[in-house]
Amino acid sequence: MNIERIRAAADRIRGHARVTPLLSSPFLDALAGRRVFVKPECLQVTGSFKYRGGRAAVSALPEAERAEGVIAFSSGNHAQGVAQAARDFAVPAVIVMPSDAPRLKLDNTRALGAEVVTYDRATEDRDAIGAELAEARGLTLIKPFDAPEVIAGQGTLGLELAGQARDAGIGAAEVLIPCGGGGLTSGAAIALHEEAPGMRVRPVEPEGFDDAARSLASGRRVSNPHLTGSICDAIITPSTGELTFPIMQALCGPGLAVSDDEALRAMAQAFLRLKIVAEPGGAVALAAALFHPRALEADTVIAVVSGGNVDPAMFARALDTL
């Protein structure tokens, strides 16, 4: 992975992915006790940054290979990012989802033109189903984070942010990024290291699922003991990736962890002060910026809100914290 690959991805997604604005509010500055900027990737195509990586990966495939179609495993934001990217190129997309995934997510993924193949979590082997389908139909697997073109696509956020920060006169800053497998964190870290050397990326995770923070602290890639029990579903992964972790180790500052309640309160502040819709996992970096002031060092913090695919009931819970 290098900056050239991210620049090439930026060229490929230009005019398709949105340039999300850089937002701020004097009320958030007052709450945090420092300058706070927010990069709202909830406004990205499909409602999360995942479209950047999906589009970058699908557009990087040789044309003949792409024409056969792509496949992804996901019940969430990656599914929609890949489905939309395949739709852009009018090529088939198969998304393998658990049969008990929320109806809305199944419906949305289908509505984006993807073929949804469901499996029973208890009795069927997801990877075997996927491998068989890929083999039989010549589909290319688009991994959710541990693949160079996906990391490069997510890294385009860093390039974009570097330019916006320059225009806004922001030099030094801590850049807080919601972290699951580390695709966005590592890609953005490479781009910012190159284009905005005064900035330091720090991953943010839910409490109890802070494998990235523990891995960075211990110097070796560790896993989460369990994978359920947080409302921040979008960023719960077993561990960071074989490709993403070494990049984070080289370039990122210490990780941060926030509670589910803090994520909900950050969603409420994003509603009230920025007029954006954040999902719980997408709000963890803003939560760290607002509610963990002593864990931060810089006078300026930039929080990425990575997605906004939240159902109304969960959003109502966030509003109830106001």
Added chain:
Amino acid sequence: MNIERIRAAADRIRGHARVTPLLSSPFLDALAGRRVFVKPECLQVTGSFKYRGGRAAVSALPEAERAEGVIAFSSGNHAQGVAQAARDFAVPAVIVMPSDAPRLKLDNTRALGAEVVTYDRATEDRDAIGAELAEARGLTLIKPFDAPEVIAGQGTLGLELAGQARDAGIGAAEVLIPCGGGGLTSGAAIALHEEAPGMRVRPVEPEGFDDAARSLASGRRVSNPHLTGSICDAIITPSTGELTFPIMQALCGPGLAVSDDEALRAMAQAFLRLKIVAEPGGAVALAAALFHPRALEADTVIAVVSGGNVDPAMFARALDTL
């Protein structure tokens, strides 16, 4: 009013007002039966397009006059737009608000650095209080819509939209704009007439408060029979302005009116598909785009979401429509 004045306003607000993105969703296209784009001014500084006009008007004042301070009457979005613009220049702002205005709006306006002067709606004369303050302290009144520099400031949205539409390959379109006094509608109409002649602006109002539509239909400026009874508080005004109406008459297509329930349902769709927070009055144009297909003619419609300053309880009502 002319395009040069809008271009000059755009030069003055550049780097202060945000360039709001142009959003879309295949789900909204399907619901509307045509291509739908949304210009989310809820993401503007202070949560509504009003900052454009406030900043444009305050920045146009001669320096000595500006230094004395400004005054505005408003309990809503114009108050915050003017307060923020005055804060930008570190000059005093006095906002005259009814003493029974929502505490949150009083607090927010104060938090933006303005001096809030309250009056009793039942026993005191707002205009007399304002005139006395302006006279005694040398404050300049910033009107909410019927003033050239305010119209020019709001018109910058039209310039911005024309460029974004060009980039997105949008030629002909109906541009639906929430309309109160007509500052945004008339300013944007001038800019689009000049820069995007394939587009036609149409004002959208709440049912029962559709003075602009009736005025356009009858050819003379009429008033609303009453000023309470809609949740779309941001765009309830007695009538369009002496300056704004003739511009609308020359350049705008017929007006549209939507119900409160449609405004709430549009807020819910904006939440679900665009991840933005719209207030009821800010959502009326999107409501017309989604729920009044037979009243529209163009294959492409662009709806301005003019603001997002809504309290959590009202937003929860919108979510309940899903």
